[in-house]
Amino acid sequence: MADKIATREAYGAALAELGEKYDIVVLDADLAEATKTLTFKKKFPDRFFDCGIAEGNMMAVAAGIASTGKIPFASSFAMFAAGRAFEQVRNCIGYPHLNVKIGATHAGISVGEDGATHQCNEDIALMRTIPGMVIINPADGMEARAAVEAAILHDGPVYMRFGRYAVPYLYDEADYKFELGKGITLAEGSDVTIVATGLMVHIALEARELLAAEGISAEVINIHTIKPLDTELLAASAGKTGAVVTAEEHNIIGGLGGAVCEALAGVCPVPVLRVGVEDKFGKSGKVPALLEAYGLTAANIAAKAKAAIALKK
Amino acid sequence: MEKAKFSFLTEKAREIRLGALEAVYSASSGHPGGSLSIADILSYLYFEEMNVDPADPKKADRDRFVLSKGHTAPALYATLAAKGYFDKALLKTLRQADSILQGHPDMKHIPGVDMSTGSLGLGISAACGMAISAKASGDAYRVYTILGDGESEEGQVWEAAMFAAHYKLDNLCAFIDWNGLQIDGKVTDVMNPTPLDEKFAAFGWNVIVIDAHDLDQIEAACKAARECKGKPTAVIAKSVKGRGVSFMENQAGWHGKAPNKEQYEQAVAELTASV
Numbered sequence: 001m002a003d004k005i006a007t008r009e010a011y012g013a014a015l016a017e018l019g020e021k022y023d024i025v026v027l028d029a030d031l032a033e034a035t036k037t038l039t040f041k042k043k044f045p046d047r048f049f050d051c052g053i054a055e056g057n058m059m060a061v062a063a064g065i066a067s068t069g070k071i072p073f074a075s076s077f078a079m080f081a082a083g084r085a086f087e088q089v090r091n092c093i094g095y096p097h098l099n100v101k102i103g104a105t106h107a108g109i110s111v112g113e114d115g116a117t118h119q120c121n122e123d124i125a126l127m128r129t130i131p132g133m134v135i136i137n138p139a140d141g142m143e144a145r146a147a148v149e150a151a152i153l154h155d156g157p158v159y160m161r162f163g164r165y166a167v168p169y170l171y172d173e174a175d176y177k178f179e180l181g182k183g184i185t186l187a188e189g190s191d192v193t194i195v196a197t198g199l200m201v202h203i204a205l206e207a208r209e210l211l212a213a214e215g216i217s218a219e220v221i222n223i224h225t226i227k228p229l230d231t232e233l234l235a236a237s238a239g240k241t242g243a244v245v246t247a248e249e250h251n252i253i254g255g256l257g258g259a260v261c262e263a264l265a266g267v268c269p270v271p272v273l274r275v276g277v278e279d280k281f282g283k284s285g286k287v288p289a290l291l292e293a294y295g296l297t298a299a300n301i302a303a304k305a306k307a308a309i310a311l312k313k
Numbered sequence: 314m315e316k317a318k319f320s321f322l323t324e325k326a327r328e329i330r331l332g333a334l335e336a337v338y339s340a341s342s343g344h345p346g347g348s349l350s351i352a353d354i355l356s357y358l359y360f361e362e363m364n365v366d367p368a369d370p371k372k373a374d375r376d377r378f379v380l381s382k383g384h385t386a387p388a389l390y391a392t393l394a395a396k397g398y399f400d401k402a403l404l405k406t407l408r409q410a411d412s413i414l415q416g417h418p419d420m421k422h423i424p425g426v427d428m429s430t431g432s433l434g435l436g437i438s439a440a441c442g443m444a445i446s447a448k449a450s451g452d453a454y455r456v457y458t459i460l461g462d463g464e465s466e467e468g469q470v471w472e473a474a475m476f477a478a479h480y481k482l483d484n485l486c487a488f489i490d491w492n493g494l495q496i497d498g499k500v501t502d503v504m505n506p507t508p509l510d511e512k513f514a515a516f517g518w519n520v521i522v523i524d525a526h527d528l529d530q531i532e533a534a535c536k537a538a539r540e541c542k543g544k545p546t547a548v549i550a551k552s553v554k555g556r557g558v559s560f561m562e563n564q565a566g567w568h569g570k571a572p573n574k575e576q577y578e579q580a581v582a583e584l585t586a587s588v
Contacts, residue, residue: 051476052475054469054472056468057438057472057476059438063442064439064442064443064444064446065443067428067442067443068446069373091431091432092435092438095429
């Protein structure tokens with residue numbers, strides 16, 4: 001197994017694998033090669049429907065299919081799945097709570113060269129506001145595969161967020177267990193809690209090393225399910241360390257950082273600093289250069305961690 | 314159409330009109346004009362055409378109906394009540410906070426509603442989803458939808474039109490309620506979508522133009538839609554907005570306004586007296 005894989009690759013592979021076991025159908029909007037649903041299409045051509053470049057129609061078609069008892073996966077880039085088709089997702093899928101799974105790839109700044117029009121840093125915020133919507137943002141290939149099966153087994157709408165850029169595997173297959181709505185403590189610590197999601201999880205682990213070199217003990221929690229949020233785990237960790245930093249490849253408004261602030265404010269108010277895209281649009285560039293330019297780095301997480309610790313009473 | 318059937322469907326259409334008006338009057342809000350224009354089509358669909366069973370509203374092989382022009386929910390609710398999906402007394406609770414009868418169709422709570430609609434342009438796409446699902450698993454059920462004429466200004470209607478023709482959804486029949494009026498005035502003045510027949514034909518649909526208040530023509534259209542293979546059918550149904558109530562007919566102002574007591578009583582009198 002390669003040591004790195006884009007979560008979109010794992011998504012396509014999971015659909016093709018799980019298509020054997022479950023009555024799923026897959027829709028795409030002319031991006032099957034990029035979203036990797038092509039893998040499913042090749043194996044199950046009769047259960048794959050290309051909707052063409054018409055994402056709004058695709059989401060409502062998916063709703064109609066779900067109403068007949070099948071489980072549709074509707075795939076496009078996050079910008080178009082959550083952005084272009086927001087109203088269809090809200091009214092046709094969310095409001096009737098239909099069993100549609102949205103596979104949104106190319107989320108966040110790590111789209112890279114295509115630039116701002118295709119870099120969706122708003123999708124988590126949009127999807128979080130839809131009652132009953134489950135949001136999963138897997139951190140590696142194994143988690144992405146697990147997320148797809150968990151989505152199939154969950155009765156109701158699920159938004160899955162996948163990346164274009166290869167990320168390292170974080171887990172050994174033997175010990176890995178995915179539970180919808182449950183965060184995973186990847187490393188324990190006592191001075192600060194780093195809560196990360198998606199691409200930022202492995203970078204958070206790097207930040208932990210940087211902090212350790214300075215004698216600071218950081219706990220690292222992977223939140224793969226952003227909604228429903230594992231408030232219990234977050235509150236327990238925040239209560240222990242007294243300071244939190246969030247890290248996400250998304251606008252710091254409305255995403256994981258926003259969700260963690262909202263949750264902790266009610267149950268365990270501690271300083272929370274947010275690492276993410278600071279209310280800006282993206283731009284073209286190589287992914288490492290963009291992560292650097294937008295502060296999505298281990299160094300920035302470590303700096304924010306120290307600042308959060310300094311804010312403790 | 315034989316006389317007994319014609320009389321029966323005519324009475325059901327009257328019941329639908331009276332029920333829709335009762336609901337809108339009780340709610341003091343709602344959409345009477347476009348409810349009255351589709352009453353004859355709903356009567357034919359629910360009391361003649363569709364395989365549905367109010368005792369088993371979710372049976373798997375039922376024909377599906379999507380009210381894409383969801384704002385005319387009062388007509389759909391009156392139809393479902395007339396068919397026996399729920400007690401007619403519920404119609405008086407339309408739009409009240411403790412009622413299941415939402416301002417727009419809600420599939421989660423209202424027996425017989427196959428899709429939640431209300432935001433225009435979305436229902437026809439959902440109907441396409443039901444139709445392609447039937448095709449994918451070889452199910453024989455058919456899917457019916459009614460769109461508004463103004464609704465065809467929504468771009469998504471044409472995304473769905475492309476989709477339905479591309480996938481040869483001949484199990485889909487879409488009625489377009491051509492009453493010629495939308496909120497801001499005449500459809501052709503606000504944003505002219507004509508010629509709708511030529512547009513749907515150009516998109517690859519089987520197109521039939523009928524009088525929306527002629528039960529024989531509705532029946533002929535439904536039969537032609539069943540017989541047409543390889544293409545979805547669009548029925549451009551030329552209707553009168555507010556049909557059956559003299560002061561509402563062809564008045565854009567009655568799109569989304571409830572009658573007062575005096576107006577309601579006159580409307581009931583006219584509908585009850587009509588042949």
